[in-house]
Amino acid sequence: MNKYIFIKDLFFIIPTAFIAGAGLAALQGGIYWIGLFGFSLLLLLGLSALVAAWRWGGGGKALAWMTALAFILRLAAGVAVYFALPVNGYDVPDDKAGYIFTDAHRRDDQAWGLASSNKPLWSAFDKSYAADQYGGLLALSAFMYRYLSPDVQRPLLVLTLAALTAALGVPFFYKSTRLLWDGKLAAVSSWLFVLYPESVLTGGAQMREPFLLTFIAVAFWGFAGWLKQNESGEKNRSVWLWLGIGIAGLLLVSPAMALALLVLFGGWLWLRGEKARLPWQVLVGVGGVFLVGVLLLAWSLSRQHDFGGGSPIGVILNWIRDSVKYVIYLLERGSGQIQNIFLKMNPFVQFLFVIGYGIAQPVLPPAFFEPTTLTWRIIAIVRALGWYAVLPLLLYSPIAAWKSEPERARRLWLWLSAFSWLWILISAIRAGGDQWDNPRYRLIFFGWQALAAGYAWLWWRQHRDNWLPRIFILEIVSVLLYGQWYLARYNSIGFHLPILIVLEVSVVLFVLTFVGGWWWDHWQAGKRRA
Incomplete structure (x- = not known):
């Protein structure tokens, strides 16, 4: 048994996953036992990950409350909105279907369409699926539907995954902050991280933000661990694993965010005077990740999935310029x-x-x-x-x-x-x-x-x-x-x-x-x- 999961934890996790899964399955259509199996399995794995992350993050009542509330608030908000909007929303397709975000509605529908087709899941990265600009979350949602809900579209399944993922980022964020500073700052900033309403709302929806927040928190832990081991002289290769997982997740869901995070970390190292202590292998790796991120971003932004005779940087700059003009036009017109x-x-x-x-x-x-x-x-x-x-x-x-x-x-x-x-x-x-x-x-x-x-x-x-x-x-x-x-x-x-x-x-x-x-x-x- 993993050192962060004990047998006694399973006596809590298994019945909780089954009861919550039974309740969520009852709220959705389709064959009940398929819904029960899908929700219960997802919750079993998700709650086990949350308990392990909580114990790895140092345990304690405060972190337990943060992690639990992060999940419960997002799941409860998502379920409440899903059922309230069709009754007391506007007479528009998104509200009638229970989606607060248009992007979530379009992506979820396309994920179900992909899952119920004969196409491979990597088709999500094709431009024919325009609901997800980068394709990563669409592929993940389609995977959930194809293997955990093959009989009918269950929006609450992907919503539950988003809530679990959002909560999983809390121990990483808390532990990173406590490692670099102290418990007071870790507590205050982590409670903001947990309770901020916009985070609760998107964490209870089929959106990419909860995944991005958690991948950034995971990368933050790897970065924080590397900074500390540089100060102490210890060597722990796991910090590179966590940093790699975080960056890889960002590249999959939104390459632009991986680039922005590298800029943040680069500025941090520069101000700390750590630039001279970076091994050449790390510099090459970061440069490679940055290049891959630029290429993926430009590829995802180009309409034909090519660079149209221009450079990747040109594609990105043109897209930014056109986007700014367009949003100003929409703001003025609206x-x-x-x-x-x-x-x-x-x-x-x-x-x-x-x-x-x-x-x-x-x-x-x-x-x-x-x-x-x-x-x-x-x-x-x-x-x-x-x-x-x-x-x-x-x-x-x-x-x-x-x-x-x-x-x-x-x-x-x-x-x-x-x-x-x-x-x-x-x-x-x-x-x-x-x-x-x-x-x-x-x-x-x-x-x-x-x-x-x-x-x-x-x-x-x-x-x-x-x-x-x-x-x-x-x-x-x-x-x-x-x-x-x-x-x-x-x-x-x-x-x-x-x-x-x-x-x-x-x-x-x-x-x-x-x-x-x-x-x-x-x-x-x-x-x-x-």
């Missing part, structure tokens, strides 16, 4: 208010507006006031509250990083904060003001955002400077300002100010908060020195 705003802006200001609007998504005030169904209102409010709770900490994180000591820690936290914000900006540019794609893209590297936010919170708890309260007050005032605008628009309560005036007031408040706060602190410091 709202009369946005069209009105864009008419009064030059192209550069339009671009800045798209970034700011993307960062604000999902916007909190319309979650309360825009007409919608109860199910969608609850989803909108919970998503927005989660982001608006984390956003002030992320805004504060560069300030906390700048004030950190010693110099090496300052450089590292500035880099992690900068990477978090760079990814947030990239997501805003790529998805524009879309209230679904923007938060979803942003979520992929939420582990690093959770680290930056967790560090910012702990630093403020220790030093109690004025910046974090200022940022929270700025956010509250801005939410109230836009809330009044939405309230006047939809309920005719209060003054209905032009949206441009509201935007201008928001920008002035932002500038006054940061410039005025800096000037006040500088003036106070001068008085103390005098």
Whole structure:
């Protein structure tokens, strides 16, 4: 028996898997015993992996609660949405079928189509299956259907796999953070990692984000282990295995994320001064992975699965340029208010507006006031509250990083904060003001955002400077300002100010908060020195 799984664990795992599998099978159509077998086997393997990962991660009640809640919340949210949307959603195909994400609906339908055909599973990487840009998750979903649910499409089966995978990343993330820093930061950032609503929502859906988050956490553990063994002089080849598993998983599901993670790790090593200690074999391996990632990304983005006479880099850059133009076009076309705003802006200001609007998504005030169904209102409010709770900490994180000591820690936290914000900006540019794609893209590297936010919170708890309260007050005032605008628009309560005036007031408040706060602190410091 594996040293991380004991016989006594099976007395809990087996009946839990069977009972939960029986319940999930009863909620789906098809031949009951096939559903029972498929769900129970998946849960047996998944729960065993979670228990082993929990014990490997150090055990303890806190990590047990984190891992268990990560799975239960995502599974419960996914099942609840699956049954609530057909009853209390919109009269559109996605809602009627119980899917909160259009991508999940299309991918799941195509996975079932592939599974029930005579085609090999690697056909998922063919452009004829356009629902999955890269093909990895489509192939995995088709595998699940072909071998665990051959009689009928059971969306909750892939949903359960996503929830299990999301929870599996928690012990890796927790252990990595504790290894590199301490238990306090590991606890705060891991709870953010577990409870963040956008993560719960995508982790309870047939989406790639839970897989990406976990592969990144696995790679993080390999990277953290390598850093520590460099400090101690010990040699443990397993760290390369974990790093390789994480990177390989990212290449399969989304090559672009593997490239971004390599950039993050490269910057980390550079700032730590580790670049001179890297063996040439590692440099060659990383270079090879980066090259493979670029080729896979360009291949997946090209319409004909070739490079059309151009270079892979050219394919990627053309796709990025066309994507930005397209999302700005969709944003402008989708709202009369946005069209009105864009008419009064030059192209550069339009671009800045798209970034700011993307960062604000999902916007909190319309979650309360825009007409919608109860199910969608609850989803909108919970998503927005989660982001608006984390956003002030992320805004504060560069300030906390700048004030950190010693110099090496300052450089590292500035880099992690900068990477978090760079990814947030990239997501805003790529998805524009879309209230679904923007938060979803942003979520992929939420582990690093959770680290930056967790560090910012702990630093403020220790030093109690004025910046974090200022940022929270700025956010509250801005939410109230836009809330009044939405309230006047939809309920005719209060003054209905032009949206441009509201935007201008928001920008002035932002500038006054940061410039005025800096000037006040500088003036106070001068008085103390005098």
